[in-house]
Amino acid sequence: MSKTKKTVSIGDLRDRYEKELKSSQFQTAKIELSIFERIFDIGAVRKTLIIITLALIWQLYAVYLDNDLMLPTFLVTLEGFWSVISSGELVEKIVTSLRILFTAYLCGVLLAGTLTVLAITTRIGTDFLEVLTAMFNPLPAIALLPLALLWFGLGYPSIIFVIIHAVTWPIALNIYNGFMGVSGTLRMVGRNYELKGLGFVFKILIPAAFASILTGLKVGWAFSWRTLIAAELVFGVSSGGGGLGWFIYEKKNQLDIDLVFAGLLSVIIIGILIENIVFKSIEKKTVIKWGMKF
Numbered sequence: 001m002s003k004t005k006k007t008v009s010i011g012d013l014r015d016r017y018e019k020e021l022k023s024s025q026f027q028t029a030k031i032e033l034s035i036f037e038r039i040f041d042i043g044a045v046r047k048t049l050i051i052i053t054l055a056l057i058w059q060l061y062a063v064y065l066d067n068d069l070m071l072p073t074f075l076v077t078l079e080g081f082w083s084v085i086s087s088g089e090l091v092e093k094i095v096t097s098l099r100i101l102f103t104a105y106l107c108g109v110l111l112a113g114t115l116t117v118l119a120i121t122t123r124i125g126t127d128f129l130e131v132l133t134a135m136f137n138p139l140p141a142i143a144l145l146p147l148a149l150l151w152f153g154l155g156y157p158s159i160i161f162v163i164i165h166a167v168t169w170p171i172a173l174n175i176y177n178g179f180m181g182v183s184g185t186l187r188m189v190g191r192n193y194e195l196k197g198l199g200f201v202f203k204i205l206i207p208a209a210f211a212s213i214l215t216g217l218k219v220g221w222a223f224s225w226r227t228l229i230a231a232e233l234v235f236g237v238s239s240g241g242g243g244l245g246w247f248i249y250e251k252k253n254q255l256d257i258d259l260v261f262a263g264l265l266s267v268i269i270i271g272i273l274i275e276n277i278v279f280k281s282i283e284k285k286t287v288i289k290w291g292m293k294f
Helices: 010-023 035-040 043-065 074-087 089-121 123-136 141-152 156-180 184-192 197-208 210-239 244-253 257-288
Strands: none
Touching: 043 074, 074 089, 074 257, 089 123, 089 156, 089 197, 089 210, 089 244, 089 257, 123 156, 141 156, 141 210, 156 197, 156 210, 184 197, 197 210, 210 244, 210 257, 244 257
């Protein structure tokens, strides 16, 4: 008994496939979000709710404690904060601290970038950076303040020196690790374009490692704030002046604890503004735009 095979042409298969596609209905599923869900989906709203919750906890615990010398209420702290802002006293201290901070921070970033570029382009630079970071990164910056006062005297150069020390090493390590993590494919692209030295660093390594670089800048910024406040406490005691650190120390001696918290609150507000305005803007225009972070 013979079997006949039915042949099907490619044209028939295509026609059958097109008919099946036309017969099937594809619909996009749409999920309607409530107003609460749409509002809560905004990051700024969620962060604001967290801040309000922390402030509420502070207020309730301070009321329960009922000791303004230990912990003034959040509302009392806001009143003190507004009073020193209105008088211009706190504004003057903030401007002084920020001027010192930005000067030292930029110097530290330039020094870290220079050391890292040398480490990437030369073998002796790599050894030099590894030795220096192993020696100085674990060393607390504030521990160098007595030597800084001895070398530079009672003035802002001493504070700038210790802030540069605090900023340089974490930034240099993050940049170096970012450069070393660049894929071999991108490095080969640079070689194909005959890029060498600074051209290779600026056109290949920095864009590819910018996520690590930005992390290092954030860490360096946080370290610079910590070192600044700690150094200004000593500097203020030594010379009777300074910025936010001296303001906090002075108000503590006068038992104006609400103003001590007002000084700390100003540090927090500046930190939040720098993080969410400066660093977030840079991140959106670079790392997120380039698809390196979602």
